[in-house]
Amino acid sequence: MIAIDLSTGDSFPLSSLPPLSAALGNFDGVHLGHAAVLTRASDEAQRLGLTPAVWTFDPIPAAREHLCGREERFRLFREQGIRLAVCASFEEVKKWSPERFVRRCLLERCSVRAAACGYNYRFGKDAAGTPEQLASLLSEQGIPLSVVPACTADGEAISSSRIRSLILSGDVAEAAKLLGRPYFVTAPVVRGNKLGRLMGFPTINQEPPEGICLPGRGVYATAVSTDGVLYPAVTNIGTRPTVTGDSETAYTMETHMIGYSGNLYGKTVSVLFRYRQRGEKHFSDLEELIAEIRNNAEDSARSFADVTATDRPSEGV
Secondary structure, eight states: OEEEEEOOOEEEEEOOOOOEEEEOOHHHHHHHHHHHHHHHHHHHHHHTTEEEEEEEEEEEESOBBBBOOOHHHHHHHHHTOOOOOEEEEEHHHTTTHHIIIIIIIIIIOOOOOEEEEEETOOOGGGBOOOOHHHHHHHTTTTEEEEOOOEEEEEEEEEOOOHHHHHHHOOOOOHHHHHSSSSSSEEEEEEEOOOHHTTTTTTOOEEEEOTTOOOOSSSEEEEEETTTTTTEEEEEEEEOOOTTTTTOOOOEEEEEEEEEEEETTTTTTTEEEEEEEEEEEOOEESSSHHHHHHHHHHHHHHGGGGGOOGGGGGOOOO
């Protein structure tokens, strides 16, 4: 386990930790339900004179695609008022009983003096520990636990699995409502085959990090921030837009930034997914393809005024 100062990114030994009010959980995606837990820990820290922190796994032990990368996750923690992150590997603690986890990890090594968790939080070997058991174990040491109830939307609990399903199906607009922000994919720009440039629509090609949840195949109205400027954009996820007979089938994330001219090779860029414009399709000829790309770009540019300052991705996430 290590402790990380979220304002600087510096790590330091657990022995230097101050008394903590800790949010407990995986926090994959830091959606509205997660934000409620983080905010509760931060509020309790202020009330009790403690340092607001998060206890989590790094990397996240999830079999499914993650909803955000490590640096973005830490940035979102900071935005919820969290100052420190205590990060453990799943392998390190997976065999600990609930009792040992609380005693050895939270109390002795991490100086937790108040805690918050979600209603469905599980901990300890085989995920046997429940919020009720956690409350009982902590209360024996006079430590309060806040159990945050489910946050709901349309009568259903907000969860990472629900959001992941929406993104994979292409409904990034609905996913954004549950996240409390637009969905981003952050990745380095790599060299492509420059077909877009030859058609009059230069694109940036990106290789998303392994394990990140990519929206379902199709074309999306997006936005990209670089050098302090936010550009409307169009992003294709899937095989490159093809004309009948083209054998190109490589899976790609390719974005045309409207009004941008420059070189982004090697730079890490965040693409904000706003809504799905259409699914993948083949075109009968090059002119039909160019006309469709132009229509998608014009649609994205027209709706760009809906993007607010708080929606904008942070550069260098």
